[in-house]
Amino acid sequence: MAQKILAIISLWLHLTFILVSSPFLLGVIGKTKAFFAGKWGPPLFQPYYDIAKLLRKGCVYSTTTTWIFRAAPMIALAAVLVSGFLVPMGGFNAPAQFWGDVILFVYLFALARFFIILAALDTGSSFEGIGASREATFSCLSEVALFLNFTALALISKNLSITGLVGGGVSLPWQIIGPALTLVVISFFLILLCENSRIPVDDPATHLELTMIHEVMVLDHSGVDLAYILYGGAVKLFVLGSFLMAILIPFKTQNIFMDTGIFCSGMTGLAVAIGVIESVMARLRLNRVPYFLISAVIFAVFALIITLVRGGH
Numbered sequence: 396m397a398q399k400i401l402a403i404i405s406l407w408l409h410l411t412f413i414l415v416s417s418p419f420l421l422g423v424i425g426k427t428k429a430f431f432a433g434k435w436g437p438p439l440f441q442p443y444y445d446i447a448k449l450l451r452k453g454c455v456y457s458t459t460t461t462w463i464f465r466a467a468p469m470i471a472l473a474a475v476l477v478s479g480f481l482v483p484m485g486g487f488n489a490p491a492q493f494w495g496d497v498i499l500f501v502y503l504f505a506l507a508r509f510f511i512i513l514a515a516l517d518t519g520s521s522f523e524g525i526g527a528s529r530e531a532t533f534s535c536l537s538e539v540a541l542f543l544n545f546t547a548l549a550l551i552s553k554n555l556s557i558t559g560l561v562g563g564g565v566s567l568p569w570q571i572i573g574p575a576l577t578l579v580v581i582s583f584f585l586i587l588l589c590e591n592s593r594i595p596v597d598d599p600a601t602h603l604e605l606t607m608i609h610e611v612m613v614l615d616h617s618g619v620d621l622a623y624i625l626y627g628g629a630v631k632l633f634v635l636g637s638f639l640m641a642i643l644i645p646f647k648t649q650n651i652f653m654d655t656g657i658f659c660s661g662m663t664g665l666a667v668a669i670g671v672i673e674s675v676m677a678r679l680r681l682n683r684v685p686y687f688l689i690s691a692v693i694f695a696v697f698a699l700i701i702t703l704v705r706g707g708h
């Protein structure tokens with residue numbers, strides 16, 4: 396009976412983290428950037444206000460677009476929400492887990508990206524076509540680094556389930572193979588910045604079409620569709636951040652409140668770190684972004700080499 400109650404609590408906490416807490420990270424990032432700029436900045440809950448405001452507005456569609464443009468925001472949001480159920484959060488196992496779910500995890504993000512790119516191309520806009528081309532190009536490099544990191548983690552944990560890779564009672568051997576895990580963390584953090592269109596890869600606050608990547612692809616979306624895209628972006632950041640926290644903090648205290656507090660503190664610290672990075676450095680030139688992603692691939696390759704040399708453990 397106690398196990399069933401714990402499982403129900405775990406499921407509801409997981410849903411709360413994904414559905415409710417995701418936009419909060421964007422608020423923390425905004426507050427951090429405002430602090431470094433010497434400003435008061437928007438409130439922590441501004442992302443919630445923005446999403447709620449957009450949900451009350453109608454959508455405007457061009458006569459050149461097809462059903463793909465209308466369906467893409469919903470499909471992208473659904474894909475990232477499903478991916479959230481594959482990642483352990485707050486010291487609990489993932490609600491959905493099976494052997495090889497790590498492959499599904501990667502391709503759920505690829506599915507979301509694919510439809511957003513299709514929607515950008517569906518508008519017939521040259522600017523959105525440029526953004527779609529950039530997104531597709533950079534994602535090729537980030538996915539290579541992501542799979543290499545997963546391979547290294549699979550060799551360490553002898554598992555192909557995300558819960559087995561980074562959580563669920565399987566403590567990653569930091570003392571034994573810490574250098575490899577450190578390289579994985581660095582590589583995954585670089586991927587997180589790229590996948591979420593953060594500085595130095597992209598600037599989510601820019602309005603110059605010639606330098607935008609993600610933002611230029613969603614210029615024609617409005618109302619509820621734009622709310623889905625903004626909310627999906629927040630969920631994506633939260634899910635990838637949760638995966639990173641599960642690597643950095645693989646242990647469980649067996650205390651539900653302490654585990655939840657540690658997880659929330661770690662996620663808040665991650666948002667602050669992203670805000671600091673965006674405050675102290677500028678966006679890279681577009682022709683330098685591939686080098687940034689290649690560095691993530693190199694870190695992942697070295698992590699894999701160290702893992703293979705040490706035999707996984």
